[in-house]
Amino acid sequence: MQDTLERLRASIASVYLGNTRAIDRLLVCLLARGHCLIEDVPGVGKTVLANALARSLDCTFSRIQFTPDLLPSDILGVSVYRRETGEFEFKKGPLFANIVLADEINRATPRTQTALLEAMNEASVTVDARTYRLDQPFMLVATQNPSDFEGTYLLPENQLDRFLMRISLGYPAPADEARVLALRPAAGALQSLAPVMRTADVLTLQARTDAARLDRTLIDYIIALATATRRDEELSLGVSPRGALALAQAARATAVLAGRDYVIPEDITQNVGPVCAHRVQSRASLNGSTAETIDRVLSRVMQRVPSPA
Ligand SMILES: Nc1ncnc2c1ncn2[C@@H]1O[C@H](COP(=O)(O)OP(=O)(O)OP(=O)(O)O)[C@@H](O)[C@H]1O
Ligand SMILES: [Mg+2]
Numbered sequence: 001m002q003d004t005l006e007r008l009r010a011s012i013a014s015v016y017l018g019n020t021r022a023i024d025r026l027l028v029c030l031l032a033r034g035h036c037l038i039e040d041v042p043g044v045g046k047t048v049l050a051n052a053l054a055r056s057l058d059c060t061f062s063r064i065q066f067t068p069d070l071l072p073s074d075i076l077g078v079s080v081y082r083r084e085t086g087e088f089e090f091k092k093g094p095l096f097a098n099i100v101l102a103d104e105i106n107r108a109t110p111r112t113q114t115a116l117l118e119a120m121n122e123a124s125v126t127v128d129a130r131t132y133r134l135d136q137p138f139m140l141v142a143t144q145n146p147s148d149f150e151g152t153y154l155l156p157e158n159q160l161d162r163f164l165m166r167i168s169l170g171y172p173a174p175a176d177e178a179r180v181l182a183l184r185p186a187a188g189a190l191q192s193l194a195p196v197m198r199t200a201d202v203l204t205l206q207a208r209t210d211a212a213r214l215d216r217t218l219i220d221y222i223i224a225l226a227t228a229t230r231r232d233e234e235l236s237l238g239v240s241p242r243g244a245l246a247l248a249q250a251a252r253a254t255a256v257l258a259g260r261d262y263v264i265p266e267d268i269t270q271n272v273g274p275v276c277a278h279r280v281q282s283r284a285s286l287n288g289s290t291a292e293t294i295d296r297v298l299s300r301v302m303q304r305v306p307s308p309a
Contacts, residue, residue, distance in 0.1 A: 001205065002259050007196040011056040015185045015193060016049040018176030024257060025167050025274055026053055026141070030202065031209045031253035034164025034246065035120055035140040037105075037155075037278070044169045046143040048186050050101045057202065058195035059098035059137065066108040072115035079128045090127065095119055098135060098199065102142040106152045113159055116140065120162040137202045157237075157281075164246050165271075166278035205256060212252035213262040217308040222247050222268060228301040229280055235297055237281035247275045265307045272298055 005027070012023050022038075026049065029036040038046045054061035064075060077093035094100065095116070105113065119125055123134045142163070145152070160166070172180060183189065222244050230238030239247075251267040258267075273295070282293040 001201065004197050004201055005205070005257065008056055011193060011196045012049070012052040015052040015189045016045050017179050017185060018172035019169055022049065022167055022169050025165055027257055028250055028253040028271070029164050030137070030139055031205050031256055032164055032249040033137065033206055034249065035142070035162060037163040037166040038141065038143045038169065039146050039166055040168045040170070042145065044171060046169060047101070047103060048190060049169065050141040050143065051190060052193065053141065054099040054101065055190065055193040056196050057099065058198045059202070061099045061101070062094040062097040063101040063103060064094050066102060066104050066112070068107060068109060070108045070112050072112050075112065075115055076125050076127055090130070090132065092132070095125060096134060098137050098139070100140050102140055104144060105142040106144040106154060108153065110153055110156065113153065113155060117159060117162065137199065137206065160278045161240065161242060163278065164250060165274040167274050208261070209249070209253045209256045211261070212255045214248055214252060215263070218263055218265065218268065219248070221265065221305070221308050224305045225272065225301060228305050229276065229297070232297050232301065234282055234284070234293055235280050236283045239276050239279055243276060243279040247271055250275050269302060269307065272302060
C-alpha cells in the first residue's frame, strides 16, 4: 500500500510542480476523510493541484465553478416530474462524485455555500425532504481567493470549521517555476494523467487512518493545545472540540502517510497551522494583521505547551 501512496504522490507531483508539502497535506485530507480549502492568490496552481489529485485516483470527479448566480439545485440536483410514470425522479447534481472541486467557492452566495454543509458533514444530500447518500470516498476540494474581492462572500465560520484544513500554496521556487514554463503541465501532463490508485485502496487507507494508534499522552497533548488557544489573550475564539478531533485525525493520517500505524508528536505539531488557523479568531480582527496574529499565537501556544517526549 505504501508504494501505491508513493505513486499517487509522484503522479500529482508530475503536474503540480514544487510544493510537495502542499501535496502531502492534500493527501492527509484524503486519508482523514477531510475536506480541503485551498486559499491563495490567482495563478499559483490551485485548480491544477486539485485536478491532478482527482485524475490520479480511479474515482468520479466533478468540478463546480462557483458564481454569484449558482443555485443550490445546480449543485445538489433536482426532482423532476416524469409524466410517463407520474412520479418524481431525482436527477443528481455534480456534488455526487468522489472528488468534487468547488472552484472559487467564495463567489457563490451564502445560500448556495450553505447547501454544501450537509454533504460535508454527513455525506448526504436532502432535496424535497428525501435524503440521498453520497458515495465514499467523498472529498470536497474548494479553492478561494484570500483578498475579499468585490462581489465575493467570505465563508462563514460554521462552514470554515467543516474543512479539515485550509492550506495555501505560495509561489514556486525559481527552478520549479522554470519547469512550469518549460513543461506547461496544465496543457500536457495533466491531460494524460492516468489513475494510479483504486477507490478501494483509498477506503483501505482511510480505515488504516481511523485505526492508527494515538496514545493517551498524545490525546492529552492535543487537548492542552486546544485549551491554550481558548485561553489565549489575543484570541476571541479558540479551537473547538471539533477542531481538536480534526487535529487528531490529521495526525493519524500523517502517520499513515509516513508508513506508521501509530502517531508521534510531530504528526500533531506539523498539522497545528493548517488544521487550526482557520478555526480561531483574533481579537484584533479589524486591523488587517489577523493572519499574522494567528500564526504568532499558534507558534506561541506550541512553545508553551510541552510536547510529550
Ligand atoms: N506550482 C505549479 N505547478 C504547475 N503548474 C503551475 C504551478 N503554478 C502555476 N502553474 C500554472 O499556472 C497556470 C494557472 O494555474 P491554475 O489555474 O491552477 O491557478 P489557480 O491558482 O487555480 O488560479 P485562479 O485563482 O485564477 O483559479 C496553469 O497553467 C498552471 O499549470
Ligand atoms: Mg483556479
